[in-house]
Amino acid sequence: KRNSTRKTTFEERLEIIEFLIKHDINYYRTAEKYDVSYAQVYNWYKKYTKSNNDPESLRDNRGKRKSIATMNDLERLQVENRLLKAQLEQQKMEIAFAKKLVEIRNRGVKKN
Template sequence: MGRRSKFSLQQKLSIINETKAVSAEKVAKKFGMDAHTIRRWQRIFQYQGIGGLENTHHNKNYSIEFKRQLVVEFEQSMDSLENFALKHGLKSDWQLSSWIIQYNESKLKAYTPRKRDSIMPGRKTTFEERLSIIEELIKHDINYNWAVDKYHVSYQQVYGWYQKYRKSGNDPQSLRDRRGKAKPKEVWTELDQLKAENRLLKAQLLRKEMEDAYSKKVMEIRNREVNGSSSNKPSKNMTGQLVPCVRSLV
């Protein structure tokens, strides 16, 4: 069972938006929280999108291969523990820290699923399938679990494909399966490359538009609440007496 947050997704986005005008310390004091939490939300939103800020009520499943891969990659990176963890889809650095300790003590284990849990097995995919999966993954805030359920592939497959794509500088050809160094049946032309890059770029732009639209909607709701509370304050009539101000319902 996941830990329940006292802040909803809309509240988190609203708080993040407030820090654009004032410091995180002032916003934290207003809401009675730690400024570090706000900065962590900012980084989660930056690396994982809106989906990363959603409150989850269950634990994700990670294989021992995935854990080992992340530990090795972190040892070779220049990132801080927290930034590296957030960039790779984790909610905080304590998970990765625990895996590093277990790895160094040779105690790293995979999560053992219960009957109600399920881990999607991997399957063979074509280059076009992988291209489509990454295209839709980008549109859905890099939600690996969504892609697993939608396309019936393993978490590790989706994660590995996206990491290859990002590390290649967003080159679609990084999604090719080059095991055995088999040549593609069809020649990959420059036009094909441009078309693939255009598909993935459109997906990134769409995701950005959705995030901006969502943030704008949250601000509109917040502004209506502020204006509504101010319009309910008592006002004076011509005789100087206080009378309630009534809003009309539309």
């Protein structure tokens, strides 16, 4: 059985697309050979052809963030604001947890 969500590198995707093209765009055969899903091969080829055969279209850029140096002032402030909001939320959860812990401990004291 094929691992339908196997992670692949950019180089692997390039190799897969090259194989696909050399073998008459046979998605099934390519998927079998490289142990990836039919859908992955199909989607990579679709991206590749949509970008006028630009190999860079096969790169997976999810999770890549701009570096602080390339951000303008507004973007930098927005990032800082998000981080501060996350820290504030973390502090609120910690305080709520501590209050609940004290409440639970006090219940045991009252019963004795």
